[in-house]
Amino acid sequence: MVEEKAKKCPVELAMGLINKKWVIQLLRDMFFGVSRFNEFKEDKPNLSNKVLSNCLKEMEYNGLIQRIVDDEDPLNIEYKLTEKGLALNKVIYELVMFSLTTDIDNEYYSEEDKTEIAKIFEKQLFG
Numbered sequence: 001m002v003e004e005k006a007k008k009c010p011v012e013l014a015m016g017l018i019n020k021k022w023v024i025q026l027l028r029d030m031f032f033g034v035s036r037f038n039e040f041k042e043d044k045p046n047l048s049n050k051v052l053s054n055c056l057k058e059m060e061y062n063g064l065i066q067r068i069v070d071d072e073d074p075l076n077i078e079y080k081l082t083e084k085g086l087a088l089n090k091v092i093y094e095l096v097m098f099s100l101t102t103d104i105d106n107e108y109y110s111e112e113d114k115t116e117i118a119k120i121f122e123k124q125l126f127g
Contacts, residue, residue: 027088030065035080056079063082066082
């Protein structure tokens with residue numbers, strides 16, 4: 001029976017939740033307080049409304065986010081990370097640290113920038 005369970009690789013199961021093109025960026029944005037549809041698009045010119053809508057629906061279906069509709073104004077919709085979504089803070093932080101620590105030649109960031117970026121993400125993701 002253990003062999004049957006081993007066929008379902010935990011890495012594959014986790015990647016199934018976050019491997020779509022905008023999911024990690026949307027999760028990151030939510031950790032930084034973005035919660036409304038149009039806010040997600042502000043720095044993503046290639047993200048269409050249709051793709052964003054489908055991505056948010058799938059993230060909700062997978063239990064990563066919760067869609068909250070204002071009773072007084074049904075057009076006022078916010079998206080909030082669930083406990084499951086919040087648990088991805090360590091994954092996002094490790095992706096940040098991977099990028100910063102493997103940029104050995106300072107191709108993208110100066111050493112000062114790396115330190116500052118790490119602090120920003122650490123503060124935002126871990127409080």
